[in-house]
Amino acid sequence: MNKFLDAISAKLLSLANVLGSNRYLGVLRDAFMLAFPITMFGSIIVVINNLPFFSDNLKGTLYDLLGNGQLATMSIMTVFVVFGIGYYLSKSYNVEGVFGGAVALSSFLLLTPFHTQTDGGETVSNVLSLDRLGAKGMFLGMITAFIAAELYSRFSNKGWQIKMPETVPPAVAKSFAALIPGTLTLSIFLGINAIVTGVFNVNLHDVIYQVIQKPLVGLGSSLGATLIALFFVQLLWFFGLHGQILVNSVMDPIWNTLNLENLEAYNAGKEVPHIISKAFMETFTVGLGGSGMTLAVIIIMAFVLKKKMYRDVGRLALGAGIFNVNEPVIFGLPIVMNATILIPWLIAPLIVTTLNYSVMALGIVPAPTGVSVPWTVPVFFSGMMATNSIMGGILQLIDVLLVGIIWYPFLLVLDRQVDPEL
Template identity: 80%
Template sequence: MNKVLDAISDKLLPLANKLGSNRYLGILRDAFMLAFPLTMFGSIVVVITNLPFFDDSTKTMLTGLLGSGQNATMSIMTVFVTFGIGYYLSQSYDVEGIFGGAVSFASFLLLTPFYVTLDNGKSVSGVLSLDRLGAKGMFLGMIVAFLAAEIYCRTTKKGWQIKMPDSVPPAVAKSFAALIPAILTLSVFLLVNAAVTGILKTNLHDVIYEVIQAPLVGLGSSIWATLIAIFFIQFLWFFGLHGQILVNSVMDPIWNTLMLDNLEAYKDGSHLPHIISKPFMETFTVGLGGSGMTLAVVIIMAFVLKKKLYRDVGRLALGAGIFNVNEPVIFGLPIVLNATILIPWVLAPIIVTAFNYSVMAVGLVPAPTGVSVPWTVPVFFSGMLATNSILGGILQIIDMFIVGFLWYPFLRVLDKQPDSAL
């Protein structure tokens, strides 16, 4: 068994390292993290304005008073992501990041229609639709931001700049240095927009949404794609690779888009369109003790197993595990390269996620509303916040019992092994 694991590790490590060090995936992750504090603020506002014990008139009043807190953050998440991509990609090329971010965002706006079509078919010009700055514009925003930043950086690197004398203040010199690359970059996207609107009689937002975003979101919202993603998260972690970072770098744009769709529906009082979303993945997977849902495992180790080694590791890991930090148990048990517990480590999250999806699909527990809950919020409380229902917290407790039931026989095997086998 060890020879098989070593062979897999030898093949897997180089691939995972390449994926983990990929410039564009790392920048995409950093751009979403740039938006994280803002979306968290928006989520808090949504929770406050929709507390379950408020009547409809109170919720309407609070939404009128505080609703801009959500509109100015979560509803325009694509704004922050496009700026973040331009900023971090420019920095990775040793180019002034602030101008790269501004050019990327402006390039996105050049492709965004400045009109809204009303229900009666009439159009109002000179306005931006929130959904194009949020969920519907997410994939176009990411594509344009990467392309714009690449053009801007490559133009800058070629030396196509206006260089000012040393006596000119630095801020002024940097602005003039960015002038030619910015004009060239923005001109490209202005011409693209002119071609799409003039020839195709549409806009690139709708084209990208129909051709790329809608199919990808449909795929990412399926339970099968989600279970495959969870399998790879667990499998990579088993070899000591941060599966959450590697897999989420690919899946986060889809899960965040699903989250924004749910939030818009929740605000409007409509049926939530998705079960799978970013809050679902964080609350009902990571929110149960970290990657692998290990809080129940830590409790069993701390209070049920007999070997002092495991009891000590369990008790040391319990405090961190309550806040969903589980590196102490991953490397302290250890879970990494421990063939004895490979089966529950991989299968428990898959089984629990399928169970959670099923009970939400049949309506026993409400789906997450789209509110972003910090992944460090303890179990039960995070479930309530994510679903705006106590049933979400109860489901997390049931999940922990399932995880404990699946893990217990394997932990007993570990507990009975002689010390020489550890």
């Protein structure tokens, strides 16, 4: 058994090293984290504007007064992600990040139609549609930002810059240094937009959305793909690798896009289109005690198991576990490389996620609205905030109970394996 686990560990460690050292996945992760505090502010505004005990008139008044708090943050999340990708990718090439971010954002806007259609079919010019800056433009924004920052950085590192005397203020010198690389990069994207719109009479937003984003989002919103992602999160953690970071670096663009589409539908008074989303993953997986949903495990260790060593670890981990930080139990039980509890560690999240998906698909519990709830918000409260319903909180409590039932026999085996004096 140990040889088998060692062999798997070596393979997964190699995979983790590849993913962890990948420049583009790291940049993408950092770009989403750049947008996190801004979108969190917008989520708070959405929660305030839509508290279930408010009347429709009061909600309307609050939206008129506070609605820009959401429109200027979550609704244009793609803008922040694009700038973040340009910034961090340029920095990774030792190029001035601010200019890389600005060029990436401008390149994205060059590909964005500055017109929209009203419900009556009338075309309004010289305006930007919010959906192009939000969920619908997310994948084009990411692709454009990576290419633009790559081009800008390569042009800069080739020395295609205007060098200013040392007596010139640094801010002015940096602006002139960015002039030629920025102009070349923006010219390329302006030419692409001219060809696509002039020759093919389409825009890249619609092309990327239909060809790439829509199929990927459809796949990522399925229960099967979600369970596969969760399985690898659990498996990587078992071998001591941060499964959440490694898997999320691949899945976050899809889950965040699903989240934005949910929020846009919710704000428009329509039915939320997706069950799986970033809010679902944060609230109904990590939000149950951290990766692996270990709050129930900590409670059983602290108050049910008989061996002092487990009770001590459980009670020490309880405070952090309430706020979904579970490294103390992952490395203190330990869960890492502990074959006795491999089965519940792998299957509990899969069973609970299937349950949650099913009850939401049946309409028993509403799906998350798209509001971003901090993953450190305790069980019950985060479920209510994410779904705007007390049923979300109740479902989380049921989840914790179910995890406890799955884990209990295996924890008893662990308890009996330990020297009675410990």
